Amino acid sequence: MEHVEVDMAGAEGTPDNNETELEDMQKRLKEMEDESAALREMQAKVESQMASTQDPGSAAATQANREEADSRSVFVGNVDYSCTPEEVHQHFQPCGTVNRVTIRTDKFGQPKGYAYVEFLETEAVQEALLLNDSELHGRHLKVTAKRTNVPGMKQYRPRRPNPYMRASSPIAAPYLYSPYGYGKVPRFRMPMRYSPYF
The missing domain is CATH 3.30.70.330 (RRM (RNA recognition motif) domain)
Known part of the structure; x- marks a missing residue:
């Protein structure tokens, strides 16, 4: 039987390699923290600008310009x-x-x-x-x-009431539809069955 020796020091790496890798990781972590701080600053600037443009005074000014x-x-x-x-x-x-x-x-x-x-x-x-x-x-x-549009206001158009659906109508009093299936009241038809000849 042959005896095989494994160099454990070579498998784990030297202490110098570990230190350089650790330093590289710390540098990358520092760069990422700097980038995230810069992004937070930019986001705060954008939010402050958005808040200033949505200021009620500026909204009133733009509405006044539009009306003019x-x-x-x-x-x-x-x-x-x-x-x-x-x-x-x-x-x-x-x-x-x-x-x-x-x-x-x-x-x-x-x-x-x-x-x-x-x-x-x-x-x-x-x-x-x-x-x-x-x-x-x-x-x-x-x-x-030209009329000035008011934001958020739509012109309301009431629906015309259906005279045949009123309870006071003599046709629709006991029934929701005409009992004989004809006339001015809309009929409720059964759906047609599938026919391959059409």
């Missing part, structure tokens, strides 16, 4: 789909100095058929309202003063 711009703007309806902002600009040029023309589009880039015209002077809005029912590209424009 809306007082110098008009809504133009029934705009032809092939009409360009330059043509709308030329059409409203006699009223006053046009600051901006916005033709609204859908998510595919197709015009929705209406536009907003913003003037530099408030007096130009009254002149622009005189162009109501004027013709551009063969269509009669509908010009009204």
Whole structure:
């Protein structure tokens, strides 16, 4: 039998190697702590900026700016789909100095058929309202003063009541539907069975 000796010192490594690895790990840990401190500082700066922009005073100021711009703007309806902002600009040029023309589009880039015209002077809005029912590209424009949207407020449209579902209705008094299956009351039909011949 042969006797095999294993060098345990070589397997564990020298003390110098362990010390250098420990120093490297401590350096990396220090760098990571510095980076995390820098990130915390940047996050605090961003949060303070966000808080200052959401300040109620600044929100009121932006709302006031929006209301002031809306007082110098008009809504133009029934705009032809092939009409360009330059043509709308030329059409409203006699009223006053046009600051901006916005033709609204859908998510595919197709015009929705209406536009907003913003003037530099408030007096130009009254002149622009005189162009109501004027013709551009063969269509009669509908010009009204632009209203200011209040954030969070949607226009409430109440639903029309169904006259056949009232309890006072003679048809729907004892039944929820017409007992004979015809008439103005909607019928509840059984779903059709699958037929392979259709």
